[in-house]
Amino acid sequence: MELAALHLKLNDRLPMGVCVVDAGYNVLYWNDFFADRIALRSEQVLGQSLLSLFPAEARYLKKKIHSVFVLNNASFSYWEHKPHVFPFSSSRPITGEETLMYQNIEFLPLDSEGGTVRSVCLLVQDVTELASYFQAEQQLSARLELEHAALKAVNEKLSMAQNQLLQSEKMAAIGQLAAGVAHEINNPIGFISSNLQTMQDYAGRLLKLVAFYEKVTAKTGTETTQAMQRDMQQRMQFDFVRHDLTELLAESIDGIDRVAAIVKNLKSFSHVDNAEWQYASLVDGLENTLKIAANQLKYKVEIHRDYSDELPDVYCQPMQINQIFLNLLVNASQAMDAGGHLYLKVWQLDANVFVEVRDSGSGIEPAHMNRLFEPFFTTKPVGSGTGLGLSLSYSIAKKHQGDILVHSVVGEGSSFTLVLPVHGSDSPTEETTENEFAVEGNESS
Ligand SMILES: Nc1ncnc2c1ncn2[C@@H]1O[C@H](COP(=O)(O)OP(=O)(O)O)[C@@H](O)[C@H]1O
Numbered sequence: 001m002e003l004a005a006l007h008l009k010l011n012d013r014l015p016m017g018v019c020v021v022d023a024g025y026n027v028l029y030w031n032d033f034f035a036d037r038i039a040l041r042s043e044q045v046l047g048q049s050l051l052s053l054f055p056a057e058a059r060y061l062k063k064k065i066h067s068v069f070v071l072n073n074a075s076f077s078y079w080e081h082k083p084h085v086f087p088f089s090s091s092r093p094i095t096g097e098e099t100l101m102y103q104n105i106e107f108l109p110l111d112s113e114g115g116t117v118r119s120v121c122l123l124v125q126d127v128t129e130l131a132s133y134f135q136a137e138q139q140l141s142a143r144l145e146l147e148h149a150a151l152k153a154v155n156e157k158l159s160m161a162q163n164q165l166l167q168s169e170k171m172a173a174i175g176q177l178a179a180g181v182a183h184e185i186n187n188p189i190g191f192i193s194s195n196l197q198t199m200q201d202y203a204g205r206l207l208k209l210v211a212f213y214e215k216v217t218a219k220t221g222t223e224t225t226q227a228m229q230r231d232m233q234q235r236m237q238f239d240f241v242r243h244d245l246t247e248l249l250a251e252s253i254d255g256i257d258r259v260a261a262i263v264k265n266l267k268s269f270s271h272v273d274n275a276e277w278q279y280a281s282l283v284d285g286l287e288n289t290l291k292i293a294a295n296q297l298k299y300k301v302e303i304h305r306d307y308s309d310e311l312p313d314v315y316c317q318p319m320q321i322n323q324i325f326l327n328l329l330v331n332a333s334q335a336m337d338a339g340g341h342l343y344l345k346v347w348q349l350d351a352n353v354f355v356e357v358r359d360s361g362s363g364i365e366p367a368h369m370n371r372l373f374e375p376f377f378t379t380k381p382v383g384s385g386t387g388l389g390l391s392l393s394y395s396i397a398k399k400h401q402g403d404i405l406v407h408s409v410v411g412e413g414s415s416f417t418l419v420l421p422v423h424g425s426d427s428p429t430e431e432t433t434e435n436e437f438a439v440e441g442n443e444s445s
């Protein structure tokens with residue numbers, strides 16, 4: 001066999017496209033790779049314009065081929081940039097469906113004589129397998145990235161929830177501790193208080209008795225006994241003692257009464273059975289909490305109360321609701337300077353009770369409004385704010401099927417309104433509604 005014929009035979013067997021064009025873009029030769037795919041033999045296309053044979057990418061082909069003629073340098077076309085220059089279907093479809101062939105093309109200068117290129121050879125390589133592998137890889141990593149981001153978000157949420165849980169656990173623990181301590185010191189306070197009262201009574205009697213003796217001595221005693229008495233009284237500083245004894249006792253009784261009141265507040269605030277759901281008065285809760293928060297409030301603000309008459313008890317976890325009140329009251333007081341006004345309002349509308357805590361404080365920047373309930377959102381200096389008060393309050397409100405509404409004007413003040421359903425989440429009305437749905441569902445199926 002002739003060498004040229006052998007070359008042609010080899011070319012035809014090549015698993016890649018070979019096509020030679022002249023300076024007018026006319027086909028001089030193409031191998032079976034081309035012939036098989038567009039059903040035109042090399043002889044049939046001889047002299048035809050490659051550009052009109054593949055009109056869709058004619059401009060691109062022209063540009064590429066032209067540059068090789070002009071520059072006498074090889075040029076390349078990569079699948080990532082131009083995947084389907086020739087509209088061939090893939091010989092190795094990856095997915096089983098007919099897909100377009102992904103191609104790398106080399107444009108090589110041929111027959112260059114004295115710097116002039118006479119023809120250009122196009123080598124077309126089928127890289128469908130590689131491309132689809134790449135694409136699958138890319139899709140996979142994109143998906144992994146998405147999943148990773150989703151996981152990260154879930155993780156963040158989890159740790160926030162854990163923080164809130166920790167915080168509320170801590171509050172519950174403190175509440176229980178306070179209740180325990182209150183219970184323990186209640187007993188001694190009881191007997192100290194009653195003993196003091198008895199002592200006050202006894203002291204009164206003793207003083208009367210002394211006064212009686214003084215009178216008797218003054219009337220019937222001799223000079224000597226009277227002098228002795230005066231001397232003794234002076235040595236004992238009796239005039240001072242007589243006066244001070246009554247005052248000391250009165251002061252102590254007042255003190256122990258105050259301790260008893262604080263303990264009582266602490267007990268009702270921490271509601272020993274705090275986790276239990278029960279019907280409780282929100283006004284009582286607010287007032288008890290106010291007494292606890294009083295040391296933050298009383299010196300600088302005036303409190304205005306507006307409570308509706310005949311408010312129903314609300315089905316709730318009272319200790320948790322007090323926690324909300326405490327957060328709102330502390331925030332309000334922190335937002336106000338001395339001379340501020342605190343407005344407390346409680347009213348009912350339909351099946352809900354509303355508790356509004358309004359202050360004449362700094363107000364809230366509009367940009368902060370959306371972030372108030374985010375865990376750790378705080379505008380307060382380190383050490384004075386944790387940023388957990390409102391987020392914790394919000395989750396407690398949600399657990400009660402309630403809500404917290406905010407209204408604020410910068411420079412005028414803020415109002416936070418807790419809304420709670422009177423009968424809580426498992427109210428009889430809601431149950432009937434659910435049952436009605438169930439019945440409807442059964443009928444229609
Ligand atoms: N009554 C209020 N007046 C003005 N700003 C408030 C008030 N209540 C809450 N805020 C704002 O909301 C933020 C978050 O409150 P909170 O969750 O209780 O955290 P903290 O009080 O620890 O900062 C506060 O830092 C403050 O900027």
Ligand SMILES: [Mg+2]
Pocket residue numbers: 327330331385387389390
């Ligand atoms: Mg706070």
